[in-house]
Amino acid sequence: MARSRSRARLRTVLALTAAALTPLAPLQATAAGPPASAPAHRPAASPCHAPVRPASQMTVEPCDTPARIIEKAANIVPTAAQRAWQQREVTAFTHFGMNTFTGREWGSGTEDPKRFAPPRIDVAQWMRAYKAAGAEQVMLTVKHHDGFVLYPSRYTPHSVLAAPDKPDVVGAYVRAARAAGLKVGLYLSPSDGAELPHAWHARWVEEIRRKQAEGEPLSLPERVALEDRGRTPAGLGRFGNGSPVTERTIPTLVPGDDRAAAVRSGRLPSFTVRADDYDAYYLNQVYELLTQYGPVEELWLDGANPWADAGITQPYDVRQWFETIRRLSPRTVVFQGPQGVRWVGNEKGVARETEWSVTPSAVDPWSVLSGGLPNDSTDADIGSRAKLLAPGTKYLQWYPAEADVSIRPGWFHHPWERPKTPGQLLDLYEKSVGRNASLLLNVPPGPDGRIAAADAASLTAFGRAVRETYGRDLLKGGRAAGAVTFDRVAVGEDLRHGQRVERFAVEARTGGTWRRIAEGTTVGHRRILALPAPVTADAVRVRVLAARATPHLGPVTVHPAGR
Secondary structure (H helix, E strand, C coil): CCCCCCHHHCCCCCCCCHHHCCCCCCCCCCCCCCCCCCCCCCCCCCCCCCCCCCECEEECCCCCCHHHHHHHHHCECCCHHHHHHHHCCEEEEECCCHHHHHCCCCCCCCCCHHHCCCCCCCHHHHHHHHHHCCCCEEEEEEECCCCCECCCCCCCCCEHHHCCCCCCHHHHHHHHHHHCCCEEEEEECCCCHHHCCHHHHHHHHHHHHHHHHCCCCCCHHHHHHHHCCCCCCCCCCCCCCCCCCEEEEECCCCCCCCCHHHHHHCCCCCEEEEECHHHHHHHHHHHHHHHHCCCCCEEECCCCCCCHHHCCCCCCCHHHHHHHHHHHCCCCEEECCCCCEEECCCCCCCCCCCCCCEEEECCCHHHCHHHHCHHHHCCCCCCCHHHHCCCCCCEEEECCEEEEEECCCCCCCCCCCCCCCHHHHHHHHHHHCCECEEEEEECCCCCCCCCCHHHHHHHHHHHHHHHHHHCCCCCHHHCCCCCEEEEEEEECECHHHCCCEEEEEEEEEECCEEEEEEEECCCCCCEEEEEEEEEEECEEEEEEEEECCCCCECCCEEEECCC
16 A cells, blocks of 8 residues: 655654664765775775674674674665565465465375366456455465476476466466556466475385384374375476586577577577486576566475475575576565564564664575574564674674465365354454454465456455555644544554664643653564553654664654554
């Protein structure tokens, strides 16, 4: 929802308490990348004596003082693509694939592709439902952990090409989204059950049978493998097969490849990588998606591996992945990638009360999935001063949170499940978007190729509630003809200057007297405070109690009670 940042809209008072601010060192630090050129008559400044320049990632130097590290954190800013992403507050997630037709959440990779047989795929209806909810971006599961691919890939037998109607779901989805004015994200699971090595899989199934016979409990991956016993993985055995890393060309042209002339002429890029069998396969998939359906606004890289406990792991050269994505689609933000976005740490759609977009890392964020955050982003505190100043911190990065949740108990459609109510969805909106995160709301179509009527109705009512509650500010221009009553207050920082507010209070004026009505910690893109009881006032102001540097707040808005 568009919100004016004109300060004339509301009289916002920013009272900065000097004692609450960390003093800035007179000597500033260098951001990631080469330092600015020094004058010819003197040597270049050392890393700890060069000016701090805004950047999305910075290195923490051994000589940095605590004050300099906090100064750097105050000057970490989003890339243009990250900032645009954060302004798209709601993304609709579309889990659709083989699991839709098997009733599963995690597949085995051995399913018969003929089971993927929707009578139609009404992508236009999906987009209408998503837009009714207020979504500005949509995200499709191109390939889930089972490895079944929703477009006609040249590199696997386990795709829609083996389905009865051979539908290019990705193509239809992207076209429908663009026609509806929606940005596009694609989910491409790194783990891939269809690519499990065949000999290993056969031994594993025998071990599962033994466990079952002896009454031992089975994990979810073991149970679905047993359900599909007698079938081998549908792919070519590339995931975790121990193949050597060798020089490969991306795209790897196949016999009769329709791209050959374009690659030879340079109309399509080609580059050399060093990869094992599976990394080469994954890079070829990325290439297909970004050159045939892209550019896209987000690429989602799930970190789950259902077979890790069974002893199958696949080493990923993620730096090569990230570089390939950047080359093919420079403005794509990568979920779990550098200069991208991160998992909020749960699948409940709820962000932290203190949610920082500026996070530390002990390792180069370009070298790992999940940005180097400990415990897979699940820690309660990931961006406080204590975390920034911890001995192991080597990098600072802009890494905003994405809060994922499904409208139903499962991620894929199951007819016995029911969707969340509009009230529940509005509560999640306030606890995700209203806490400096993006809401990633999954709404899965059913086997009939449509979003269920109950889900669509809930989405429509939810979108209406958001517009009615947050689509207008009761104190337009900072004044009302008389006092107004509200129970929600919203404020945001101008992210072009980073995220700086650490603690703030909201005060309201009633009968000429100011009183404190709410307090918060971080602000970021947007902070919504739900008041314990409705307040009647004719003016509101924000008092910043602690910040890492001079904050840049947008207008404060107040919203109606009695939704």
